[in-house]
Amino acid sequence: MRKITIEDVAKAAGVSRALVSIAYRGVAGVSDKTREHIFAVGQKLGYVPNLNAARLASKGIKTIGVFLQDLHNEVFADVFDGIRKVIDEQEVQLVISVGSAEPGRDAKAIDTLIAARVDVIIAAGLTMSDSELQRYAKATTLISVTRKAHGVSSVSSDDYLGAKLATEHLIAGGHSRISFLANPQTDGYLGRQAGYLDAMATAGLPALVKESSYQRVQAEADALELLEQGKPTAIFAHNDLSALGVLDALVSTGLKPGADVAVVGYDNTSLSQTPVLALTTVDPHSFELGKTAAQLALKGLVGKLDGDDSVEFQPELVIRSSSMR
Amino acid sequence: MRKITIEDVAKAAGVSRALVSIAYRGVAGVSDKTREHIFAVGQKLGYVPNLNAARLASKGIKTIGVFLQDLHNEVFADVFDGIRKVIDEQEVQLVISVGSAEPGRDAKAIDTLIAARVDVIIAAGLTMSDSELQRYAKATTLISVTRKAHGVSSVSSDDYLGAKLATEHLIAGGHSRISFLANPQTDGYLGRQAGYLDAMATAGLPALVKESSYQRVQAEADALELLEQGKPTAIFAHNDLSALGVLDALVSTGLKPGADVAVVGYDNTSLSQTPVLALTTVDPHSFELGKTAAQLALKGLVGKLDGDDSVEFQPELVIRSSSMR
DNA sequence: TTGTAGGCGTTATCAT
DNA sequence: ATGATAACGCCTACAA
Numbered sequence: 001m002r003k004i005t006i007e008d009v010a011k012a013a014g015v016s017r018a019l020v021s022i023a024y025r026g027v028a029g030v031s032d033k034t035r036e037h038i039f040a041v042g043q044k045l046g047y048v049p050n051l052n053a054a055r056l057a058s059k060g061i062k063t064i065g066v067f068l069q070d071l072h073n074e075v076f077a078d079v080f081d082g083i084r085k086v087i088d089e090q091e092v093q094l095v096i097s098v099g100s101a102e103p104g105r106d107a108k109a110i111d112t113l114i115a116a117r118v119d120v121i122i123a124a125g126l127t128m129s130d131s132e133l134q135r136y137a138k139a140t141t142l143i144s145v146t147r148k149a150h151g152v153s154s155v156s157s158d159d160y161l162g163a164k165l166a167t168e169h170l171i172a173g174g175h176s177r178i179s180f181l182a183n184p185q186t187d188g189y190l191g192r193q194a195g196y197l198d199a200m201a202t203a204g205l206p207a208l209v210k211e212s213s214y215q216r217v218q219a220e221a222d223a224l225e226l227l228e229q230g231k232p233t234a235i236f237a238h239n240d241l242s243a244l245g246v247l248d249a250l251v252s253t254g255l256k257p258g259a260d261v262a263v264v265g266y267d268n269t270s271l272s273q274t275p276v277l278a279l280t281t282v283d284p285h286s287f288e289l290g291k292t293a294a295q296l297a298l299k300g301l302v303g304k305l306d307g308d309d310s311v312e313f314q315p316e317l318v319i320r321s322s323s324m325r
Numbered sequence: 326m327r328k329i330t331i332e333d334v335a336k337a338a339g340v341s342r343a344l345v346s347i348a349y350r351g352v353a354g355v356s357d358k359t360r361e362h363i364f365a366v367g368q369k370l371g372y373v374p375n376l377n378a379a380r381l382a383s384k385g386i387k388t389i390g391v392f393l394q395d396l397h398n399e400v401f402a403d404v405f406d407g408i409r410k411v412i413d414e415q416e417v418q419l420v421i422s423v424g425s426a427e428p429g430r431d432a433k434a435i436d437t438l439i440a441a442r443v444d445v446i447i448a449a450g451l452t453m454s455d456s457e458l459q460r461y462a463k464a465t466t467l468i469s470v471t472r473k474a475h476g477v478s479s480v481s482s483d484d485y486l487g488a489k490l491a492t493e494h495l496i497a498g499g500h501s502r503i504s505f506l507a508n509p510q511t512d513g514y515l516g517r518q519a520g521y522l523d524a525m526a527t528a529g530l531p532a533l534v535k536e537s538s539y540q541r542v543q544a545e546a547d548a549l550e551l552l553e554q555g556k557p558t559a560i561f562a563h564n565d566l567s568a569l570g571v572l573d574a575l576v577s578t579g580l581k582p583g584a585d586v587a588v589v590g591y592d593n594t595s596l597s598q599t600p601v602l603a604l605t606t607v608d609p610h611s612f613e614l615g616k617t618a619a620q621l622a623l624k625g626l627v628g629k630l631d632g633d634d635s636v637e638f639q640p641e642l643v644i645r646s647s648s649m650r
Numbered sequence: 651t652t653g654t655a656g657g658c659g660t661t662a663t664c665a666t
Numbered sequence: 667a668t669g670a671t672a673a674c675g676c677c678t679a680c681a682a
Binding site for chain 2: 678
C-alpha cells in the first residue's frame with residue numbers, strides 16, 4: 001500500500017508531472033482531453049495530492065488555522081460554524097487545533113498552527129496572558145475572537161455592556177441581592193464582571209461575587225455555597241454552562257428557577273434556548289463573530305490586516321422565564 | 326515578517342543545518358553546550374520547525390488524523406478527550422477534521438486527512454454508506470469509532486443491547502405505548518432501533534417508530550406530532566440531544582417528564598447528567614471509546630493493525646428521574 | 651560531535 | 667499545450 005505520488009500518475013498517463021499538477025490544481029494550461037485522461041488515471045491509482053508537499057512548494061495555497069478553546073462549550077461550535085460558513089465558499093484550507101482546561105495548552109495549540117505554517121490564525125477563546133497574546137500577534141497574523149487585547153486584531157462582543165444589561169434587568173425585576181458567579185480571573189475575560197459591578201454600584205447595591213471555574217459541576221458546587229452564605233434572590237452566571245450549574249443547585253435545594261431565585265446566563269447557546277431550561281441570557285452573536293473573523297482572515301490572506309483591525313458586536317439581552325417570577 | 330527557516334538558525338548559530346535539526350528533534354548527537362546555544366539563537370529568531378517540510382522529509386514523524394462528526398454533539402467532545410488522553414503522552418501529532426450535517430461532507434473531511442498524509446485515521450461518527458467506508462478502510466488505516474462495518478476496524482458500543490436495555494426498562498415500568506424517536510436511517514446506525522424493536526416484539530407490544538433528524542429542534546417538532554398521534558406514555562430517543570427535544574415538547578404541552586411521559590435518551594452526555602434534566606439514558610462510555618481507539622491507532626502506527634481489529638463495549642443503562650413516576 | 655549532500659512530493663519558471 | 671528543472675524546508679545516511 002505504497003503512497004502513490006504525482007510521478008506515478010504522470011508516468012502512467014504518459015505525461016509530465018507538471019501537467020498532472022496543473023490538472024489537479026484546476027488552473028489553465030491543459031487541454032480538456034488530457035485533463036480528463038489524467039483524472040481517469042489518477043482516480044484508478046487512487047492518487048490524492050500531498051498537501052504537505054504542496055504547502056511547502058507553493059505560496060499560492062492559502063490556509064487558515066483555527067483554534068477552539070473547548071469542545072464542551074457550544075459557543076465555540078457556533079463560532080466555528082460561522083467561520084466555515086464563509087470559508088467554505090473560498091478556495092482555502094482549514095487547519096484545526098483545540099485547547100483544554102490545562103493551562104499553557106493554548107500556547108501549545110497555537111504553536112502547532114504556526115508549525116503548520118498557516119497564513120492566518122483565528123483563535124477563539126484564548127486564555128493566555130495579554131502579553132503572551134501580544135507576542136503571538138506580533139509574530140503572526142492573528143485574529144482573536146471572543147477575547148480582545150491592545151494591539152491585536154479581534155472580533156468580540158461587548159461583554160461589559162452585556163453584563164450591565166443583564167444585571168439591570170435583574171435590578172428592574174426588584175432584586176437587590178444579586179450575585180455574580182464569576183469565571184476564573186484571567187486577562188481578557190473581566191468585562192462581564194466589570195459590567196455587573198458597575199450596574200450594582202450605580203444602583204447602590206452591594207456586590208456579591210463568587211469566583212468559579214469553567215466546569216459546570218464546579219459551578220453547581222459554588223452556587224450551593226452561594227445560596228447558603230449570601231442568600232441571593234438572583235444569580236448571574238458568567239456563561240450558560242455555569243448557569244446550568246446554578247439551575248442544578250437550585251433543583252437540589254428545592255428552589256424554583258425564576259419563582260424563587262432568578263437565574264441569568266451568558267452566550268445564548270442552544271442549551272439556553274430550550275423550553276425546558278428557558279434560560280435568560282445574553283446573546284453575543286457567536287455565529288456572527290465567527291463569520292466576521294473569517295472575513296477578516298480572508299483579508300489577512302491577501303492584502304493586509306492592519307495591526308489592530310478589530311470589530312466589536314453589540315450583545316443582546318434575551319429574556320426567558322428563568323429570570324421571571 | 327519573513328518566515329525563518331532552519332538555515333537561518335544554523336547560520337546565526339554558526340553551525341550546520343543538520344545540527345539544528347538534531348537539536349530540535351531532541352535526538353542524540355549534539356553536545357549539551359551547542360544544543361543550548363542553538364535553542365537560544367532559535368528562540369531569539371522565533372524559529373518554529375516547519376511541520377510540512379518535516380513530514381515530507383521524514384517517515385519518522387507520526388501523525389494521527391481525527392475526524393469528528395459534529396461539534397454540537399458533546400459525545401464527540403468526550404471521544405476526543407479520550408483520544409487526547411492517550412495521545413498526549415506520546416510523541417505523536419494530531420490533525421483534526423470536522424464534519425457537518427451536509428451529506429457528503431464527511432467524505433471530504435476524510436479526504437483532507439488523507440491529503441495531509443496522516444498515518445492513521447480515527448473517525449468518530451461517520452455517516453457515509455458502508456461501501457464507501459469500506460473503500461476508505463481498504464485504502465488507509467482507518468479506525469471507526471461509534472460506527473462499525475464489515476471489514477473495518479472499529480471501536481464501538483453495543484447499540485442494540487443498549488437500546489434493548491432501555492426499552493425493557495420502560496416496559497418494566499409498566500409502559501405499553503412506547504415510542505422510538507429514530508435517527509436518520511443510514512448505514513451503521515440502525516442498532517438502537519433494532520434493539521427497541523426486538524424488545525417490543527418480545528414483550529408483544531406494538532412498535533411505534535418516528536424517524537427524526539439529528540437536530541434538537543426537529544426532534545422537538547417530531548415529538549409533538551408523536552404526542553398527538555400515538556399518545557405514547559414513554560418516548561425513547563436515539564440520543565440525548567433529541568431526548569432534550571422531547572423534553573421541550575413535553576414542557577410546551579404541559580406534561581411532566583417522568584410523571585406523565587417517561588423519557589429516555591442515549592449517550593449519557595454531561596447534559597443528561599444534570600440534576601435539572603436528570604435524563605435516564607444509556608452510557609456508551611464515549612471517553613473509553615476514544616481512549617481505546619487511540620490505543621489501536623498507536624498500534625497501527627508501528628506494527629500493524631489487522632484488517633478487522635475491532636472492540637465493542639458493553640453499554641450501561643443509567644436510570645434517572647425522567648423515566649420514573 | 652559536527653558537516654555534506656541527496657531526497658521527500660509539489661509548485662512554478664522557462665523553454666519548446 | 668506540454669516538458670524540463672530549479673526551488674521549498676527539512677531529515678538522514680554517510681563522512682570527517
